[in-house]
Amino acid sequence: RKEVEQDPGPFNVPEGATVAFNCTYSNSASQSFFWYRQDCRKEPKLLMSVYSSGNEDGRFTAQLNRASQYISLLIRDSKLSDSATYLCVVSWKGYSTLTFGKGTMLLVSP
Amino acid sequence: EPEVTQTPSHQVTQMGQEVILRCVPISNHLYFYWYRQILGQKVEFLVSFYNNEISEKSEIFDDQFSVERPDGSNFTLKIRSTKLEDSAMYFCASSVLSPELPTGELFFGEGSRLTVL
Numbered sequence: 001r002k003e004v005e006q007d008p009g010p011f012n013v014p015e016g017a018t019v020a021f022n023c024t025y026s027n028s029a030s031q032s033f034f035w036y037r038q039d040c041r042k043e044p045k046l047l048m049s050v051y052s053s054g055n056e057d058g059r060f061t062a063q064l065n066r067a068s069q070y071i072s073l074l075i076r077d078s079k080l081s082d083s084a085t086y087l088c089v090v091s092w093k094g095y096s097t098l099t100f101g102k103g104t105m106l107l108v109s110p
Numbered sequence: 111e112p113e114v115t116q117t118p119s120h121q122v123t124q125m126g127q128e129v130i131l132r133c134v135p136i137s138n139h140l141y142f143y144w145y146r147q148i149l150g151q152k153v154e155f156l157v158s159f160y161n162n163e164i165s166e167k168s169e170i171f172d173d174q175f176s177v178e179r180p181d182g183s184n185f186t187l188k189i190r191s192t193k194l195e196d197s198a199m200y201f202c203a204s205s206v207l208s209p210e211l212p213t214g215e216l217f218f219g220e221g222s223r224l225t226v227l
Binding site: 041042043044045087091092094095096097098099100102103 | 221
């Protein structure tokens with residue numbers, strides 16, 4: 001089974017807030033992990049890859065917990081432009097495909 | 111910035127008709143994909159293509175579907191006899207490296223919206 005689960009939200013937060021999303025995946029034969037962002041009726045775009053040691057890109061921090069099979073994304077100092085759906089994405093050993101979660105919707109309000 | 115381009119952006123067709131969706135992947139990319147997204151649902155994998163052949167396909171990608179790379183630039187998805195449930199946004203994507211690698215980022219086109227009546 002290759003499944004990726006996310007809380008669909010929506011998460012409603014004010015500008016400047018910190019928000020965190022979690023994602024769980026089903027199979028320990030997972031290989032690589034990503035967070036993609038999708039705006040309404042647009043294509044997914046890579047936000048960041050998730051590395052074993054955790055990684056940060058500006059206001060965004062991604063962490064991986066292989067033992068518990070989950071990935072997290074933390075957004076600090078939320079901006080209105082962060083409003084989007086955040087897709088947790090996993091690749092699996094031996095497969096040249098990505099499996100997408102349903103996504104978590106974030107709405108940042110003024 | 112190089113990008114994946116898809117045509118048409120929107121196609122309306124009658125049930126039972128054949129549809130061809132076209133994609134031009136980024137020129138130095140080696141892996142090509144079709145995904146689809148039914149409205150309100152998740153992005154679903156259809157097929158991956160590498161070295162001029164299908165490397166993987168999902169259960170969705172049945173005998174009604176086929177892919178071709180007829181020349182060095184285009185990558186097409188054909189649906190032989192469309193059904194109502196084929197209505198979705200179809201995304202083409204390409205990557206330089208296999209997505210098994212953390213650097214195997216997929217670049218998506220803007221999508222082709224297919225409406226089957």
